[in-house]
Amino acid sequence: MSYLNNVVGYRKDLLTNRSVVKKDNYVLLDPDGLVKNVIPGFENCDVTVLASPKIGASFVDYLVTIHADGKNERGFGEEGIETLLYLIEGSLEVKAGEQSYSLTQGGFVYCPPGTKLYFQNKSGKVTKAFLYKRRYDRLEGYEPYVVTGNANEMEWIKYEGMEDVLIKDFLPKELAFDCNFHILSFKPGASHGYIETHLPEHGAYFLSGQGMYNLDNDWVPVQKGDYIFMSAYSLQACYAVGRDEEFSYVYSKDCNRDVSI
Known part of the structure; x- marks a missing residue:
């Protein structure tokens, strides 16, 4: 049962699921069973935390459904944290720091630590994104920078x-x-x-x-x-x-x- 497939409430069949969770080893998450997480800054969005340090990951992955006019004006990311947004479907207006980008399906933006990621869905249609964050492992003499593109190209x-x-x-x-x-x-x-x-x-x-x-x-x-x-x-x-x-x-x-x- 999941908000993703709109199957909630009473179920006539047995409760079954393909998910497997072996902490500090591997995890398989079947979408039938995912729930929403309330994350500050995500407005008119359905957010699911997929992986986190609580299962042994050094990063956090999210699945985000961004409804019409859904947005994050608070900014995703913080000092010392690198982030990435990949657009699974739909279109999205994104800002990485002060620079703006228009993403379509397959588009992505990587933000280095200290550069916040902002977005808004102005398309009027539902958009789905994959989000990532991780504490950056700094290497003396090197500085990461914003990278954007589209996998389809x-x-x-x-x-x-x-x-x-x-x-x-x-x-x-x-x-x-x-x-x-x-x-x-x-x-x-x-x-x-x-x-x-x-x-x-x-x-x-x-x-x-x-x-x-x-x-x-x-x-x-x-x-x-x-x-x-x-x-x-x-x-x-x-x-x-x-x-x-x-x-x-x-x-x-x-x-x-x-x-x-």
């Missing part, structure tokens, strides 16, 4: 040389950035080349298709609208299932820094 790159697995990077590969964001897409039947085991964490929102995901050697079905969190060193890989639609997701990755001890 970016070129696909072969993922580790595979023709049927493609990726897009949102941020420049520079040491000023301690994270990056990607869209990874699999044609039906395609898969990772191996089960990955690595330091970076991921938060991933599924944009299209269906797949089977290996999460710490548990194979779980996932599809458009699902969300997964993968902690450091949690085993991970997937393959795409279905007939026609590509299996794709937008996700974050921490990078470009040594490990603190």
